[in-house]
Amino acid sequence: MDPVGAPLLRLGTRGSALALAQSGMVARQLAELAAGSGDERVPGVELVRIKTEGDVNQGPLAQIGGTGVFVGAVRTALADGRVDVVVHSYKDLPTAPADGIVVGAVPxxxxxxxxxxxxxxxxxxxxxxGARVGTGSPRRSAQLRALRPDVEVVPVRGNVDTRLRLVTDGHLDAVVLAASGLARLDRSAAITERLRPEDMLPACGQGALAVECRTVDRQTAWYAGALNALDDPATRAAADAERSLLAAVEAGCVAPVGAHATVDGATLRLTAAVFSADGQEQVRGSVTGPLVDAVALGVELAEDLLTRGAGRLLAAPR
Incomplete structure (x- = not known):
C-alpha cells in the first residue's frame, strides 16, 4: 500500500520503448478500472523493468530460441512475486502454458x-x-519473397526506431514492421503501405497484448476485477484460434506460419498458411465456426493444413 492507503500494482515489462509504451497503456487502464466509479483512491502503478535473453543476445531469433527469449525472465519475476502482472506482445508468448501463470486479460x-x-x-x-528490404521474421521474409522474388531480403534485429533508421540513413530501401507497434509508438506516419492479409498474413496473435498474472491471484487479488473488465472476449477468441493453430502444427513463434482471425458477432473466421522459406510454396486454408469454438477451429484448420503438406514445408531446411 502507498502512504495514503491506495494499493500499488507492480507491472513487469521489458525495457524497450515499445514494451514500455504497451505496459504503460495497460497500467493506466488497470489503475482506472481498479479504482472504480467514485473511488478517490486511484491505485498507483510501478513499472518494473526486466532484462530478457532476447534483449542481451542480438543473434537471429531462430538461433537463440525464438521470440520466447523475450518472455522467460519476465515470467520468472511474476512467479517469484516480484511483480503482480506482466504485459507481453501476444505473438511473443510460447503456445505452451507456464506453470502457475495464466493470461488474465487480453485487451x-x-x-x-x-x-x-x-x-x-x-x-x-x-x-x-534488387531493393534491400529488412525483416527479422521468416514469416515476413517468405511472404515478401512470394510477392517480390526479385528483391533482397536482409535480416535485421533491433527496436522500431533502429529499424526505421536503416531506411532513413540509406542502408535499406524498406523494412516490414507491425502496424500495431508503430501505432503504440506514434510512428504510423512512417508507413508507406498497409499489407492486406491476402498478401501477407500476420503472426499469430499480432496486434494483441497478453496480461499475465499468477493463477492463484486470478480471482482473488484486489486487481482481479480490473483484469476481468480489461479483457475483450472477441480479441481473446481471435488470439486463441490463431495460437491453437500454431500449437497444433507444432511450429514455433518464428516459424513461417501466418494466421488472421476475424470476429463477426458470434462467428469467427480463421485464415492461415504455412510457407516455404523462399515463399514459392504455401499451404493455405480457412475455417468458419462459432466464436465459442475458437480453440477447436484453430486445431481443425491446422489438421487440414498438415493433411495437405504443411508439415513438409515446416520440416524443410532453412
Missing amino acids: VREDPADVLCARDGLTVAGLPT
Missing part, C-alpha cells in the same frame, strides 16, 4: 497487419528490382 486488439516503411513513399509493387 482490445490493435491493427494486426504488417506494413511497409519505405524510402520515397514506395509500396511493395513499386520497389525497384
Whole structure:
C-alpha cells in the first residue's frame, strides 16, 4: 500500500520503448478500472523493468530460441512475486502454458497487419528490382519473397526506431514492421503501405497484448476485477484460434506460419498458411465456426493444413 492507503500494482515489462509504451497503456487502464466509479483512491502503478535473453543476445531469433527469449525472465519475476502482472506482445508468448501463470486479460486488439516503411513513399509493387528490404521474421521474409522474388531480403534485429533508421540513413530501401507497434509508438506516419492479409498474413496473435498474472491471484487479488473488465472476449477468441493453430502444427513463434482471425458477432473466421522459406510454396486454408469454438477451429484448420503438406514445408531446411 502507498502512504495514503491506495494499493500499488507492480507491472513487469521489458525495457524497450515499445514494451514500455504497451505496459504503460495497460497500467493506466488497470489503475482506472481498479479504482472504480467514485473511488478517490486511484491505485498507483510501478513499472518494473526486466532484462530478457532476447534483449542481451542480438543473434537471429531462430538461433537463440525464438521470440520466447523475450518472455522467460519476465515470467520468472511474476512467479517469484516480484511483480503482480506482466504485459507481453501476444505473438511473443510460447503456445505452451507456464506453470502457475495464466493470461488474465487480453485487451482490445490493435491493427494486426504488417506494413511497409519505405524510402520515397514506395509500396511493395513499386520497389525497384534488387531493393534491400529488412525483416527479422521468416514469416515476413517468405511472404515478401512470394510477392517480390526479385528483391533482397536482409535480416535485421533491433527496436522500431533502429529499424526505421536503416531506411532513413540509406542502408535499406524498406523494412516490414507491425502496424500495431508503430501505432503504440506514434510512428504510423512512417508507413508507406498497409499489407492486406491476402498478401501477407500476420503472426499469430499480432496486434494483441497478453496480461499475465499468477493463477492463484486470478480471482482473488484486489486487481482481479480490473483484469476481468480489461479483457475483450472477441480479441481473446481471435488470439486463441490463431495460437491453437500454431500449437497444433507444432511450429514455433518464428516459424513461417501466418494466421488472421476475424470476429463477426458470434462467428469467427480463421485464415492461415504455412510457407516455404523462399515463399514459392504455401499451404493455405480457412475455417468458419462459432466464436465459442475458437480453440477447436484453430486445431481443425491446422489438421487440414498438415493433411495437405504443411508439415513438409515446416520440416524443410532453412
